Amino acid sequence: MALMKHLNGLVDVDRGIISREIFVNEDIYRAEQEQVFARAWLFIGHESQIRNPGDYLVSSMGEESVILCRDRSGRVHVFLNSCRHRGMKVCRYDEGNTIEFQCPYHGWSYATDGTLVGVPFAKDAYGAQLDRSQWGLIEVARLEVYKSTVWATWDRSAPSFLDYIGGYKVYLDLLLDAWDGREGGTEAIGGIHKWLVPCNWKFPAENFSGDRYHGVSHRSVDMVGIGPSGQSRRDMGERNQARWLDVSFPELGHSMIAFLRPHDAPLAPAYQDAPVVADYFRRCEEERKRRRGDSWRLFGGPGTMFPNTSPLARQPRTLAVWHPRGPHQTEVWRWYFVDADAPPEVKDFLRHYYIRYSGPSGLTEQDDMENWNYAHKASRGTIARQHPYNYEMGLGRSTRAFEDHGLTLPGAITDVTVANASEHNQRGFYRRWRQFMEAASWDELR
Amino acid sequence: MSDVERLLLRQEVEEFLYREAELLDERRYEEWLELLTDDVRYFMPMRRNVPHDETEREFTREGVDISWFDEGKDTLTRRVRQILTGIHWAEEPPSRICHMISNVQVLGAGPAGPSGTEIAVKSRFLVYRNRVETETDVLVGKREDLLRRVNGGFKLARRRIVLDQSVLLAKNLTFFF
Ligand code: FES
Numbered sequence A: 001m002a003l004m005k006h007l008n009g010l011v012d013v014d015r016g017i018i019s020r021e022i023f024v025n026e027d028i029y030r031a032e033q034e035q036v037f038a039r040a041w042l043f044i045g046h047e048s049q050i051r052n053p054g055d056y057l058v059s060s061m062g063e064e065s066v067i068l069c070r071d072r073s074g075r076v077h078v079f080l081n082s083c084r085h086r087g088m089k090v091c092r093y094d095e096g097n098t099i100e101f102q103c104p105y106h107g108w109s110y111a112t113d114g115t116l117v118g119v120p121f122a123k124d125a126y127g128a129q130l131d132r133s134q135w136g137l138i139e140v141a142r143l144e145v146y147k148s149t150v151w152a153t154w155d156r157s158a159p160s161f162l163d164y165i166g167g168y169k170v171y172l173d174l175l176l177d178a179w180d181g182r183e184g185g186t187e188a189i190g191g192i193h194k195w196l197v198p199c200n201w202k203f204p205a206e207n208f209s210g211d212r213y214h215g216v217s218h219r220s221v222d223m224v225g226i227g228p229s230g231q232s233r234r235d236m237g238e239r240n241q242a243r244w245l246d247v248s249f250p251e252l253g254h255s256m257i258a259f260l261r262p263h264d265a266p267l268a269p270a271y272q273d274a275p276v277v278a279d280y281f282r283r284c285e286e287e288r289k290r291r292r293g294d295s296w297r298l299f300g301g302p303g304t305m306f307p308n309t310s311p312l313a314r315q316p317r318t319l320a321v322w323h324p325r326g327p328h329q330t331e332v333w334r335w336y337f338v339d340a341d342a343p344p345e346v347k348d349f350l351r352h353y354y355i356r357y358s359g360p361s362g363l364t365e366q367d368d369m370e371n372w373n374y375a376h377k378a379s380r381g382t383i384a385r386q387h388p389y390n391y392e393m394g395l396g397r398s399t400r401a402f403e404d405h406g407l408t409l410p411g412a413i414t415d416v417t418v419a420n421a422s423e424h425n426q427r428g429f430y431r432r433w434r435q436f437m438e439a440a441s442w443d444e445l446r
Numbered sequence B: 001m002s003d004v005e006r007l008l009l010r011q012e013v014e015e016f017l018y019r020e021a022e023l024l025d026e027r028r029y030e031e032w033l034e035l036l037t038d039d040v041r042y043f044m045p046m047r048r049n050v051p052h053d054e055t056e057r058e059f060t061r062e063g064v065d066i067s068w069f070d071e072g073k074d075t076l077t078r079r080v081r082q083i084l085t086g087i088h089w090a091e092e093p094p095s096r097i098c099h100m101i102s103n104v105q106v107l108g109a110g111p112a113g114p115s116g117t118e119i120a121v122k123s124r125f126l127v128y129r130n131r132v133e134t135e136t137d138v139l140v141g142k143r144e145d146l147l148r149r150v151n152g153g154f155k156l157a158r159r160r161i162v163l164d165q166s167v168l169l170a171k172n173l174t175f176f177f
C-alpha cells in the first residue's frame, strides 16, 4: 500500500520521532477520515440528554453530523444526519423531542427509529417504484451504551465496545463511576461547550493523552489561583503525596495520567475553603475505601481514548471530543460531569470551578489553545515539515508489571513522580494511529 | 420622569458605557474592575438551535448549566491578574481589542436591589480582536446590564451577555464584554 510506505518514514515511535506531515498534510487528513474515524468507536453523547422517547441530540462522528435519538419504544439509535433523497440535513436543531424528522427540502420524513415513513406524492410520483424499507436514515453499524455514555462505530467488523476499551476500562471508569466508588452514578451537567480551535485534532488529543510536561503553559493561572481552595489551578492536597503514572495501552491507543495515593496515608484535606464540599468528598472517599478495598487509591487525570475522546477523571471532571474539521481546524465539544446524587451546593461549587478552569473561557485552557494554534501554524511550511517533532522523553522506562504495595494495575506504566513527565502515552497513541492508517481492515487491527 | 430628565439619564448611561469600553480597550483592567460592584454578576450563556416556539431552551441557564461565563467579582479579578502576569500566553503579546457599543436603551429606573437605585440598560456590542499577525475575531451580540448608583456615579451590578453564535467561532474568550 502506498500510504503504508509513506508512513514508515513519518511515524517512528520506537525512536520517538514523528513527522509534522501527519498534522498538516491534506492527503493524510483525508485518509484519516476513512482509516480512523470510519472504523473506531467514537463518543456520541450522554443518556441523560435523551431521557424520554423522541428525545434527540445532534452530535458528530468525525466530520459528519449524526443524530442520537431515543425512539418511541425507548431504543437508542445513532443516524447520519442526512436525508436519503438529496442529502439535506434532516435535523438542524441541537436537541429536543420529536415524533419524526421531516426533511425541509422535499419533505421525506423519518420516524425516530429511522424508518422512512413519509414521502410527498408517493403514489403519483413514484408509483410502486420506491421501496421505503430500503431508504431509511443511515444508521451506525454498532452502538453501545456504557455507564450512560453512548458510543458508536461505522464499522460492522469492529470489536465490541468492551473489547475496544480493553484494560482501559479501569481508567475510563474513574470518570464515569461516582466518587464514592459506585458503578456509574455520574450525570452530565446541562450545556455542551462547543468551539473552534485552529489546529489539527491530534494536538489536543495527544496533549490530553498525557502531557504532564506543559507546566510553563499554565504558570499564569497557577500564580493567580483558581483551585477549589483558591490556590494554583488544582489545589487538592491529596495530589501532593501521590505517585504519578503515565498509563498507556499502546496496542489500543488509549492512555491516561493516573495518580495513586499512598497505601498508608490518611485522607488528605481538600476543598478546605468550602466545608460542605470538603465534607462531601471526605465521606465519598471513606465510602470508596470500603467499596473498593486497596484500589480505592487509584485516581484519574486527563487521558485520551483513541482516537479523539478525552476523559478528564478528576475535577474538573469532563469529557472532551476533538472533532476533525479539516487538517487545520478542530471543533471541540466538552461535557461536564458530576456525581448525580451530590448535594446541590457541591454541584454548584464544582460547576463554577469547571467553568473557570476549562474551555475557551477557562483560565487554564485558554493558554492551551494558544499553544496548539501556533504550534500547528508554525509547522505548516515547506521547511518546517522537513523537521520532525521529538517524542523521546522517557523512552524505554515503562513496565507491564506495575505494583505498589501489593496493588497491580493494567497497562504499560511509566512512573513519572520523579521525572515529572514522559512521552510514553503520546507514543502509545501514535503507535495505534499508525496501525489504523496502515491496516486494510479490522482484521489487521485486533 | 420628565423628558429632560430622561435625556440626561440616557446621556449619563451612555457616558458610563463608553468610558467602560475605553478602559477595556486601553487595557486599564484594574480601573475597569473598579466600575463593578462587589456583588456583580457576570453571565454569558451558550445558545442552542431550538425550534422557534421553544425559546426557553435556547439559552443555558444561569446558576444551573454550563455557560461561557457565570461568575462574580472574585473570578473576574483573577482574570485581570492573569493578564497582568505577562505570561498568560493567550494574551501575551496582548491582543488589539476594540469595543463598539451601540443601540443603548434605558429600559427602566427604580429603587431596586439592596442599595439604592438600579437602572436596567440594554445595548449592542461588537468586540473586535486582532492578535499576533492575522488572527482576527469579531464577536457581536447584546448586553443586558443593571447599573447601580453609587456615590453619585454608576457601577455595573449585573451583565448578561448574549453572543450571537452557537458554536463559538473564537478559540478562546480571554477578554471582557
Ligand atoms: S433532500 Fe430530503 S426530501 Fe429531498
Ligand SMILES: [Fe+2]
Pocket (backbone or CB within 6 Å): A214, A217, A218, A364, A365, A368
Ligand atoms: Fe493544558
